[in-house]
Amino acid sequence: GAGVSQSPRYKVAKRGQDVALRCDPISGHVSLFWYQQALGQGPEFLTYFQNEAQLDKSGLPSDRFFAERPEGSVSTLKIQRTQQEDSAVYLCASSLQLPSGGNTIYFGEGSWLTVV
Amino acid sequence: RKEVEQDPGPFNVPEGATVAFNCTYSNSASQSFFWYRQDCRKEPKLLMSVYSSGNEDGRFTAQLNRASQYISLLIRDSKLSDSATYLCVVMKTSYDKVIFGPGTSLSVIP
Numbered sequence: 001g002a003g004v005s006q007s008p009r010y011k012v013a014k015r016g017q018d019v020a021l022r023c024d025p026i027s028g029h030v031s032l033f034w035y036q037q038a039l040g041q042g043p044e045f046l047t048y049f050q051n052e053a054q055l056d057k058s059g060l061p062s063d064r065f066f067a068e069r070p071e072g073s074v075s076t077l078k079i080q081r082t083q084q085e086d087s088a089v090y091l092c093a094s095s096l097q098l099p100s101g102g103n104t105i106y107f108g109e110g111s112w113l114t115v116v
Numbered sequence: 117r118k119e120v121e122q123d124p125g126p127f128n129v130p131e132g133a134t135v136a137f138n139c140t141y142s143n144s145a146s147q148s149f150f151w152y153r154q155d156c157r158k159e160p161k162l163l164m165s166v167y168s169s170g171n172e173d174g175r176f177t178a179q180l181n182r183a184s185q186y187i188s189l190l191i192r193d194s195k196l197s198d199s200a201t202y203l204c205v206v207m208k209t210s211y212d213k214v215i216f217g218p219g220t221s222l223s224v225i226p
Contacts (some may be wrong), residue, residue, distance in 0.1 A: 033214060042122075042203055042218040043160065056213050091159060093214075105205075105214060107159035 002026065004108035006092050012114045013082045021077045021111040025094030033105070034067055034077050035091040043091055049075060082115045089113070119143060120206050120217035128223045133194045137220045139204030140186045148207040149180055149187050153200045154219065160203055163189075194224045 005024040013019050025032050031050055035043035036059075045059040051072035060067070064082075069075040079086055089110040122139045129135050141149075149166035164171065166178040166187050177190040191198055204217035 035216070042216040045213060045215060048213060058213075104162050107161070109159050 004094050004106050006108035006111050010112045016081050018080045021090050023075045023092030029094035029096050031095045032075050033093040037089045084115050087115045119215050122204050122217040122220045126221040129194055134192045137189045138186055139217050141206045146206045150205040151189050152203040155200050196224050199224045
């Protein structure tokens with residue numbers, strides 16, 4: 001497809017379970033972002049990649065969260081030992097070049113995680 | 117203090133009304149500014165960029181005030197289809213970390 005693709009769209013995890021969320025950015029896009037969005041809130045920055053380099057992971061809420069983009073395209077956000085407060089929509093976004101160069105950031109539809 | 121702040125609303129306005137949203141940012145080094153629109157249970161989508169000189173796109177006007185560190189969005193002649201959450205977006209230049217505000221909810225009522 002032409003857009004940012006995320007999977008799974010919906011995930012219900014038992015507390016303590018590990019989850020992996022996948023993002024396929026638009027082909028050729030250099031920048032890739034992960035955001036966490038709780039109900040009624042704006043997206044909160046988690047981490048940012050430029051190609052395979054993770055330039056900023058300051059938004060990851062704990063060491064249970066880990067993201068990678070080993071070949072500079074597909075990215076995976078992994079959450080270990082999920083807790084109820086991890087329940088949120090996880091949005092992936094990509095842009096062609098550095099966003100401050102005026103390139104639009106395109107979002108995927110999100111992965112809706114519910115921890116029970 | 118959050119880096120980007122917005123009045124969460126909700127703003128409930130009648131069709132045809134003019135409505136304005138403000139957004140303040142804390143980092144004076146911020147260089148790029150955008151408004152995104154997010155419909156219920158959908159992903160955010162770019163509405164418009166915000167340029168230093170101000171810019172207009174149809175019924176939408178965006179303005180930037182660097183001295184006071186705020187940006188604004190004005191919607192004229194509101195339509196029912198404008199009902200959504202409007203997200204203010206700020207980018208720094210050092211490595212382009214992208215920060216979203218919490219969003220302002222707009223409901224346009226018939």
